[in-house]
Amino acid sequence: MAVPTPPAAQHDRGLPAPPAGLKAWLTSPAPASRTQARLGRFYRGWRGFVRNPAAMAGFVIVLLLLVVAASADLIATHSPTVAGDLRTERLLPPGGEFWLGTDDQARDIWSRIVHGSRVTLVVVLLVSVISMPVGLAVGTVSGYAGGVVDAVLMRITDIFLAFPRLVLALAFVAALGPGIENAIIAIAITAWPPYARLARAEALQLRGADFIAAAKLQGASPLRIVAVHIVPMCMPSVIVRVTLDMAGVILIAAGLGFLGLGAQPPQPEWGAMVASGRRFLIDQWWVAAMPGAAIFIVSLGFNLLGDGLRDVLDPKAAER
Structure with a gap:
């Protein structure tokens, strides 16, 4: 009958000793597989984030924004677009049946803010999905290729960076026409240059690394080197920048809505709600203040989240 080898003997033979628990397995200084290493890195990052x-x-x-947007139909107390009785329900203060009051069309402000969170979330997600890959591709190709390619791509990037983002977005929306779809396209067109600059800086540091030279010796093509080796190394910094920029995206979208170039009535959009309530700011302050507070809180949340992700994903920032 074979006698099982004790853990100490396994360690002496060079075999990994069994972990004492999940935490010990995740925090092991010598991971036995890539999966263990990745999960351990995620676990350590999450612990730092929680602190x-x-x-x-x-x-x-x-997270609350996501929950509210997903359950807007359940937590909204009234229709966000259908007007109430203009004789008795117009410009009512917060309280009672209408938690945050009503606007000049006798619509429930709470319900409009709740459904407007969907518009805000869609704008943020679509702008990020469109602009991040474009900026990442331009920056990594520019930084790795260098020479004429770098000069041309960066001069195009400089042209976009020379204009304030809101002004440039206004120009594109004016050309495309008002509407939430065109506003998303306009914001995405103006959002990619900072990501390209950041990715280029990372690629310039990586293209002379030993693992890039090893990939070249193995016959990897420039496209494969950029896609497989450089882009993943640039992702943490770009993700942090995207998260921090989400607050700016929300403000630009609200600015376009405030000017009537974003979501069109009666669609609930926070910027448009502020614009419609500015006429009643003195006496019926809640009409503009409530959607304005929603813009402020969500923008602050993305800024705080981005700062926390920077501390976790960017070791150089954490060291400073």
Whole structure:
């Protein structure tokens, strides 16, 4: 009958000793597989993230935004677009049946803010999905290729960076026409240059690394080197920048809505709600203040979340 080898003997033979628990397995200094190494890195990052109160506050705000947007039909008390009785329900203060009051069309402000969170979330997600890959591709190709390719791509990037983002977005929306779809396209067109600059800086540092030279010796093509080796190394910094820029995207979208170039009535959009309530700011302050507070809280949440992700994903920032 074979006698099982004790853990100490396994360790002496060079075999990995069994972990004492999941935490020990995740925090092992010598991971036995790539999966263990990745999960351990995620676990250590999450522990550092949780210890940051500001980051957790931002995470909770963003999580609440997702929950509110997903369950808007359940938690909204009234229709966001159908007007109420203009004789008795117009410009009512917060309280009672209407938690945050009503606007000049006798519509429930709480319900409009709740459904407007969907518009805000769609704008943020679509702008990120469109602009991040474009900026990442331009920056990594420019930084790795260098020479004429780098000069041409960066001069195009400089042209976009020379204009304020809101002004450039206004120009594109004016050309494309008002509407939430055109506003998303306009914001995405103006959002990619900072990501390209950041990715280029990372690629310039990586293209002379030993693992890039080893990939070249193995016959990897430039496209494969950029896609497989350089892009994943640039992702953490770009993700942090995207998260921080989400607050700016929300403000630009609200600015376009405020000017009547974003979501069109009667679609609930926070910027348009502020614009419609500015006429009643003195006496019926809640009409503009409530959607304005929603813009402020969500923007603050994304900023706090981005700061926390920077501390976790960017070791150089954490060292400073």
